[in-house]
Amino acid sequence: MxxxxxxxxxxxxxxxxxxxxxxxxxxxxxxxxxxxxxxxxxxxxxxxxxxxxxxxxxxxxxxxxxxxxxxxxxxxxxxxxxxxxxxxxxxxxxxxxxxxxxxxxxxxxxxxxxxxxxxxxxxxxxxxxxxxxxxxxxxxxxxxxxxxxxxxxxxxxxxxxxxxxxxxxxxxxxxxxGDGWPGRLLRYPPVTRGEDVRDWQQAAARLGYELDIDGAYGSASRAVCRKIQRDAGLDDDGIVGRLTWAATFHAR
Known part of the structure; x- marks a missing residue:
């Protein structure tokens, strides 16, 4: 090898x-x-x-x-x-x-x-x-x-x-x-700033997902974050660097 x-x-x-x-x-x-x-x-x-x-x-x-x-x-x-x-x-x-x-x-x-x-x-x-x-x-x-x-x-x-x-x-x-993405319930911590949350909600919608903020802290699924970023063209440093809260993606 x-x-x-x-x-x-x-x-x-x-x-x-x-x-x-x-x-x-x-x-x-x-x-x-x-x-x-x-x-x-x-x-x-x-x-x-x-x-x-x-x-x-x-x-x-x-x-x-x-x-x-x-x-x-x-x-x-x-x-x-x-x-x-x-x-x-x-x-x-x-x-x-x-x-x-x-x-x-x-x-x-x-x-x-x-x-x-x-x-x-x-x-x-x-x-x-x-x-x-x-x-x-x-x-x-x-x-x-x-x-x-x-x-x-x-x-x-x-x-x-x-x-x-x-x-x-x-x-x-x-x-x-094929359950890792998309499909089952996925958890990740989104940003707290309002404009960034809207960016994520709009990106999720374009990908056929609905983003619900529940305000409870949870564990990060970084692969999900990166997938959304790649597919939606979101900025790494501008968004992932400020991830602090928990949320869920639900398949529509």
């Missing part, structure tokens, strides 16, 4: 914000031989320090272990950091031949190993794993926690991996069934 230079495009399909770390397309311990699985980690990095303070270590390594240490990083905000396109030292020794350094993609999510997981980060984690599974033709069962394929590791802490895989499987199935 060549260098995984499609990873940034795969990450963007989640609808989450994406940062391409300089040099990622040629970073790795040689090309990635194959992708048979996905391994989920937490960084065990600092408790504070911003969205992804572990970037330097994941990219460049630490004493005794040269980087990159994972293909992808996941910030506390749900931002995805694409770090390497080649093989990474993220799981060895592995108890699974489908989840070692030569056969799997590693994701390092920012967490000190005891902090509660933020809803937006877990949502992005699920979406990222689902998109990776779709890209490489993997079932959700191929998504494993580091703790499941390396007996020496505890990560990702306090995540029940069976529940995690169920969430990934639902996202894969929704896409296969």
């Amino acid at each position: 060549p260098w995984l230079t499609q990873l940034a495009d795969v990450a963007r399909r989640t609808g989450c914000p994406v940062t391409e770390v300089r040099g990622w397309k040629t970073r790795g311990h040689g090309p990635q031989p194959e992708v048979q699985g996905v391994v989920c980690h937490h960084t065990a990095g600092p408790a504070g320090g911003g969205d992804y303070p572990s970037l330097r270590v994941v990219r460049s390594g630490r004493p005794g272990l040269k980087g990159p240490l994972s293909h992808i990083g996941l910030g506390r905000s749900g931002r995805i950091y694409v770090i390497a396109a080649g093989r990474c030292w993220h799981n060895a020794p592995s108890t699974s031949p489908l989840h070692d350094n030569s056969s799997s993609i590693g994701i390092e999510a920012e967490n000190d190993g005891s902090q509660p997981w933020l809803a937006e980060q877990l949502d992005a984690y699920h979406r990222l794993c689902a998109e990776l599974c779709k890209e490489f033709g993997l079932p959700a069962s191929r998504v494993k926690g580091h703790k499941e394929v390396n007996r020496q590791k505890p990560d990702p802490h306090h995540i029940a991996m069976d529940d995690f895989r169920s969430a990934v499987a639902r996202l894969i199935k929704a896409d296969q069934d």
Whole structure:
């Protein structure tokens, strides 16, 4: 398998914000031989320090272990950091031949190993794993926690991996069934300024949807936001940067 230079495009399909770390397309311990699985980690990095303070270590390594240490990083905000396109030292020794350094993609999510997981980060984690599974033709069962394929590791802490895989499987199935867009009830947080709300309502109407503001806070479906933006020509910075409230799209 060549260098995984499609990873940034795969990450963007989640609808989450994406940062391409300089040099990622040629970073790795040689090309990635194959992708048979996905391994989920937490960084065990600092408790504070911003969205992804572990970037330097994941990219460049630490004493005794040269980087990159994972293909992808996941910030506390749900931002995805694409770090390497080649093989990474993220799981060895592995108890699974489908989840070692030569056969799997590693994701390092920012967490000190005891902090509660933020809803937006877990949502992005699920979406990222689902998109990776779709890209490489993997079932959700191929998504494993580091703790499941390396007996020496505890990560990702306090995540029940069976529940995690169920969430990934639902996202894969929704896409296969065509339920992700359009169709079923979709939630996203729209803007609060009146003129921006009108922009979204008009855009939704042109796409055959009705936008109802209910004023209750809910979780973001960024993929929906991005879809509306692309189809309706709405400005990214001018609208998505001010999303704060919950709403629903209903198919007409």
